[in-house]
Amino acid sequence: MSIKYNPKVIEHFKNPHNQGVIENPDAEALVGSPACGDQIAIYLKINNDVIEDIKFESYGCASNIATASIVTDLAKGKTLEEALSIKWTEAVQELGGLPPVKYHCSVLAVDGLRAAVKDYLRKNGRLPEEELSSDLVRGELYHVIYPPQGIDIVALKRVKYIGVDDGNVRIEISFAHDDPYLQEIVDEIKEKVSDLPGVKSVEVVNEGRGEE
Amino acid sequence: MRAYFDHCRSTYVDKDVLDAMTPWWTEKYWAPASFTYTGTTAAEAIEKSQMAYAKLFGGKPDEVHFAQSHSLANNIAVQGAINGKSLETPHIITSAIEHGSTMDMVKQLEKSGKVKVTYIPVDKNGFVDLDVLRKSVTNDTVLVTMGAVNYMVGTIQPVEQISKIIKEANPDTLIHYDVTWGLGRLPNLSFAPLADLLTASIERIHGPKGITALWVKKGVPIKGPIYGSQAYSRIVPGTPDVPSIVGAAKALELMQDNLPSKIENMRRLRDRLINETMNLVPETLLNGPEGDLRSPSNVCLTFKYVEGESVEMYLDMEDITVDTGSACANPFLEANHVILAMYGDYERAHGAIRMTLTWTTTDEEVDKFLDVIPGIVSKLRKISPLAPKVYKE
Incomplete structure (x- = not known):
């Protein structure tokens, strides 16, 4: 089976959007693990519950970088609630498709966004204490x-x-x-x-x- | 022109090899047999090739068989050795860093409960632990199988010493070396007679795809797992692939022509790639040994903080082919087990870039790589959450 990236994925890989670090971010998160191979860091600047700026860093393959690029595009300017509702399937769709074996990359990018938003809510005492269940x-x-x-x-x-x-x-x-x-x-x-x-x-x- | 650094997986077929093969498809397309003109013509072509490989291995022509693929040859060697002895639970010894064509076979036999397996650990340079090996050989040890030269990091194992240790511990234990990554890379195979079974894939020395020489020393009890016509080989049954077998002999002849200078060319370019890359790109790690203990055609580097598939993709867009140990590039999302066994470090495995050379690799290809690699690594370090601030400027 030949697995190929489509041109849009390659374009985001070569010229990722929103790549970098925000100094003194309002929230941040690092997701992924060395064992699985890829990791994504998300940084947020938040004003009035709206994501004013978002940046990412990636240690990962081409699809990891491309999905982080597209997910940060999708989240920019959105309210926290809207950002939390972004699904990994939207990211895949927005990229014009990914090989199924690479779907977990877009899940990781969405998880990173979610974790960063939760980090903000937690810091502001707005995250209801989740009980393990x-x-x-x-x-x-x-x-x-x-x-x-x-x-x-x-x-x-x-x-x-x-x-x-x-x-x-x-x-x-x-x-x-x-x-x-x-x-x-x-x-x-x-x-x-x-x-x-x-x-x-x-x-x-x-x-x-x-x-x- | 594309710079190709993946000769450990595939080489171009030499034009002279192809020319030697062609008539055996189109004009002399016969199957080997006795007495008839067509049958004996084909049989003699095979015998010529058997003689060439027997000379290489230090054995006799009728000890040389040809399998249709490298995996098949290694599977026959391992399973054949096990089947050849009637032990209740035979014991196999291999190393922790073997190629899939033996490793996956051994693991499958282990899983099915047919054999017990000991995986000998390796040190940071990929050398098998000889003390553990010595202690691991028991009365039930039917086979020790390993690559004489490692496919991933180019470690040249001390096979003469290994053979001696095994035979001292149990003279009945069979020894199988896969010499595929040593062929055309080591000056000779003088250690070969110390083994019982050898496999050598020809597609890495500009021969046709698939065909793999399997040497089984006379008297070695081996019972292959494949059934079919045994007219030409009882170990690899079926109609022999005469054109490929002819091509294998030609490829070997061309490989041996001026081999020392071929090795020297690879070694020089290998050292250029290693040393100049390490000078150009800070925090570059060399995986595997240095100098003469390393295959002259193997380069394996990890650029810290950077994942290998991204590097591979950027290089590909620059018309440069390399290979990576990253899980991202592996169909089953597993990081390379060789680097993991050597260093126990996932990041080092995910970041590993392997470049394998042949004797026609050029300075221009090396220059092409050196021109782009610093920019690619610094671009990826800039976006890596693992990289220190100094790379973010």
Whole structure:
């Protein structure tokens, strides 16, 4: 299978918009992890709950840079509420499509934006204290994309059980034991869930697929 | 013109090799057989090639087989060695930094519970830990398999010492070296007779795609996993690919012509790439060993704070082909396991850029790379959240 970037992705990769750092930002966030390979930093200047300026930094591949460029374009001038409702699928659409194996890059860019907005709300005492629950964990799993299909693992019905007990989270998933993406999925679940408030440990158990 | 630095994966077929092959498709397209003119003509062509490779390996012509792909040859070597002995749970030893054509095979056998596997760790230069190796060989160790030269970082393993350690610990243990990345890169294969099985892919020495020489020393009990007509090889059954086998012999002949100066040219350009890049781009890390312990055709660098697929894409837009260890560029989103095993550092693996040369690589190609790499790295460092302030000006 030949995987190629379309010209719009290449254009944003070569000449990314809103790239850089805001000195003394009103909010900032760094998302991603070295294990998964890509990381995005988002910086916000906020006035009257409107994103006046937004900048990003990226350690990642061409699609990581391009999606950060387009997501920051989408967020600029928007209210915080509007910014929180931007979906990763919009970013993909705006870029004229991405190879499914690269969808997780646009998820990361949107997660970065979301985390930065939440950072602002938290700093201003406006973020309701989130209590760790299985729903909160599920919310994170919507952002874990199964690369070959480009669909999140909740929608694919691969999440079988979420248990939360005194900060210890247990997640049971269903993938073939020799699925080549299994390690990537497990790493990403752990990375996303361990950032939730009150999480002490994350255990991911793969129960396999019925057909094995 | 494109500067191509991915000869560890593919080389152009030499025009003389192609010319040697052509009649074996169009005029002498026959299958080998006994007695008839057509059959014996094809058989003699194969024998000529077997003789050339037997000479290279220090063996006999009928010990040389030709598989249709590199992965196939390594799969036959590993599975054949296991099948050849009737142990309940045979033990295989390999290293932590092997190429997928052996590593994936071994892992699959391990997963299915058919074998026990020990993965010998490596040091920061990619050399296998000889003490661990010595202690790992047991009575059940059927096979030790590893690349004589590592495909990713060019480490030249001390294979003579490795062979000695293995045979001292258990004389019945079979030794398989994949010499693919040593062919045309090492001055000779004098260590070959110390092994029991060797594989050498010809597509890295300007031969046709696929064809891979598999040497099985006489008396080695090997039972290949492929079934079919054994008329020409009981280890690689099926109709032999005569044109490619003819091409393999021609490619070997051309490779051996003035080999020392070929090696010297690669070594000089390798050192230009390594040294000049490190001078031009601060905080550049060399992955793997330096000097004579490294393949003359391998360069593997990590530019700190910068991810490899982005570098690869920028270079591609400048008509320069390289390879990267980044997870982003891997279809299964895994960072290169060789760099991880050597340094335990994800960033170093994601950032790794591998450049592999051949004897016709030119100074102009190297210049083309050196002209653009400082600008590409500084552009990417400027936007990297991991880079210190000094790169943001």
